[in-house]
Amino acid sequence: MTLTTDAASLAVAEPISASPLSRRAKNALPSPTLAITAKASQLKADGVDVVGFGAGEPDFDTPDHIKEAAVDALAKGFTKYTPSAGIPALKKAIVEKLQSDSGLTYGPANVIVSCGGKHSLYNVFQALCEAGDEVIIPAPYWVSYPEQVKLADATPILIETTDASGFAPTIEQLRRAITPRTKAVVLNSPSNPTGAMWPRETIEALAALAVEHDFYVISDEIYEKIVYDGNVPLSIASLGDEIKKRTITVNGVSKTYSMTGWRIGYAAGEAEIISAMGRIQDSVTSNPTSIAQYAAVAALTGPQEFLGDWVAEFDRRRQVIVAGLNAIPGITCINPQGAFYVFPNVSALFGKTPKSGGKTIRSSDDFAEYLLTVAQVAVVPGSGFGAGDYVRLSYATSMAAIEKGLARIADSVRDLQD
Numbered sequence: 323m324t325l326t327t328d329a330a331s332l333a334v335a336e337p338i339s340a341s342p343l344s345r346r347a348k349n350a351l352p353s354p355t356l357a358i359t360a361k362a363s364q365l366k367a368d369g370v371d372v373v374g375f376g377a378g379e380p381d382f383d384t385p386d387h388i389k390e391a392a393v394d395a396l397a398k399g400f401t402k403y404t405p406s407a408g409i410p411a412l413k414k415a416i417v418e419k420l421q422s423d424s425g426l427t428y429g430p431a432n433v434i435v436s437c438g439g440k441h442s443l444y445n446v447f448q449a450l451c452e453a454g455d456e457v458i459i460p461a462p463y464w465v466s467y468p469e470q471v472k473l474a475d476a477t478p479i480l481i482e483t484t485d486a487s488g489f490a491p492t493i494e495q496l497r498r499a500i501t502p503r504t505k506a507v508v509l510n511s512p513s514n515p516t517g518a519m520w521p522r523e524t525i526e527a528l529a530a531l532a533v534e535h536d537f538y539v540i541s542d543e544i545y546e547k548i549v550y551d552g553n554v555p556l557s558i559a560s561l562g563d564e565i566k567k568r569t570i571t572v573n574g575v576s577k578t579y580s581m582t583g584w585r586i587g588y589a590a591g592e593a594e595i596i597s598a599m600g601r602i603q604d605s606v607t608s609n610p611t612s613i614a615q616y617a618a619v620a621a622l623t624g625p626q627e628f629l630g631d632w633v634a635e636f637d638r639r640r641q642v643i644v645a646g647l648n649a650i651p652g653i654t655c656i657n658p659q660g661a662f663y664v665f666p667n668v669s670a671l672f673g674k675t676p677k678s679g680g681k682t683i684r685s686s687d688d689f690a691e692y693l694l695t696v697a698q699v700a701v702v703p704g705s706g707f708g709a710g711d712y713v714r715l716s717y718a719t720s721m722a723a724i725e726k727g728l729a730r731i732a733d734s735v736r737d738l739q740d
C-alpha cells in the first residue's frame with residue numbers, strides 16, 4: 323500500500339464529522355466549583371471586593387516541616403522518574419497509616435500513589451468499569467464521580483438524599499438501587515458538598531449488601547481527619563475480610579495537610595485491582611511528582627498535632643456560619659459533621675424577585691448568580707452536585723470573611739420579595 327500525500331488527494335477528503343470531538347469529550351461537564359471560583363477571581367482581579375465561599379481547599383499554609391522535606395528532596399537531586407505507582411518510602415508510610423488509623427493490614431502491592439485522590443479515583447473507575455456497568459452514587463455528590471464513571475463508559479445511578487435525612491441514603495434506598503449490573507457504590511463520608519457522615523448502621527448495611535451482591539465499594543475518605551463533635555470516621559474496609567476484598571479506599575494529603583497543589587493521592591485495595599490501576603497509570607501520567615512524594619512521606623510520618631488546631635478553627639467557623647445562615651429567613655442549614663462545607667437549602671427563596679428589580683430567582687444557579695452580582699458573594703450552586711435546592715459554601719476562609727459574607731447574604735435576601 324502506498325500513502326498518497328499529494329494536495330489533490332487531500333483536497334477530496336471528506337470532513338470526518340461536524341464536530342471533531344468524541345462523544346466522551348462532548349459529555350464531559352465542567353466542574354461547577356472551578357467555574358464559580360474562576361468568575362470570582364476575575365471580579366477580584368478587576369478590583370471588586372468579593373467574599374469567596376467557593377474554595378474547595380483549606381486556607382491554611384502547608385506546614386513547614388512538609389515544605390522542608392520537599393526542599394531537601396530537591397537539594398538531594400530526587401528530581402527524576404520514580405516507580406510509576408510511587409516511591410517505596412511513601413507506600414510504606416501509607417501502609418502504616420492505614421494500619422494505625424483504620425486497622426487495615428495491607429502491603430506495598432496493595433497501594434498506589436497517584437497525582438491526587440482524584441487521579442486515584444479515575445484509575446479505579448478505569449480499572450473496574452466498562453459499558454453496561456452501573457455505579458451507584460448518592461446525591462448530593464462530588465461532581466467528579468459521575469463524570470469519571472461516564473469516562474469509563476459506565477452508567478452513574480443516582481440516589482437522591484435531602485437535608486431531612488441528613489444527606490445519607492436509607493438502607494432501603496441503597497437496596498432498591500442495586501441491580502445485576504451494579505459494579506460499585508461510591509461512599510464519601512464525610513462528604514463534599516454536604517459535610518454529612520453516614521450513620522454507622524448504614525455503612526454496615528452497605529458492607530453487607532456489597533458482600534451479598536458481590537459489588538465494590540469505592541470509599542473516598544479524603545475528609546476523614548476533619549470531623550466535629552466527637553464523630554469518629556469509619557473505614558468500611560475495616561468491617562471484615564469479605565468487605566475489605568471488595569473495597570478500594572481512596573485518600574490523599576490534599577485536605578488533611580493543606581497540600582492541594584502538590585497533587586498526591588493514593589488508593590488501597592486488592593493487589594489485582596491496584597496493579598491494574600498501576601498499568602493504566604503507567605500509560606497516562608507515570609509517577610506523581612518526585613519531590614511531592616517525599617513531602618507526602620513527611621506529611622504522613624511527621625507530627626500531626628497541628629491538625630487539632632486546624633479542626634478547632636474550622637469548628638468555630640462552622641458554628642458561626644451555620645447559625646448565621648439559619649438566622650436568614652428562607653434559608654435552612656443542617657449542621658455538617660465533617661469536611662469544611664455547609665450545604666444550606668435555599669429553595670424557599672425560589673419564586674422571589676429583587677425589590678430593586680431584576681430576574682426572579684428560580685434555581686440555585688439563579689440564587690448564586692444573584693449573590694455574586696448583587697452582593698459580591700461567591701457560593702457554588704447545588705445543581706452541579708445533583709441537588710438544585712441547595713448552594714455550597716466553604717468555610718475554609720477567615721472568620722472576618724465569613725461574618726462579612728453572612729451580612730451581605732442577609733441583606734440581599736432581605737431585598738427579595740414574593
Ligand SMILES: *Cc1c(COP(=O)(O)O)cnc(C)c1O
Binds near residue numbers: 438513
Ligand atoms: C478534594 C477531594 C478529593 C481529592 O482531591 P485531590 O486534590 O485530587 O487529592 C477527593 N474527593 C473529594 C470528595 C474531594 O473533595
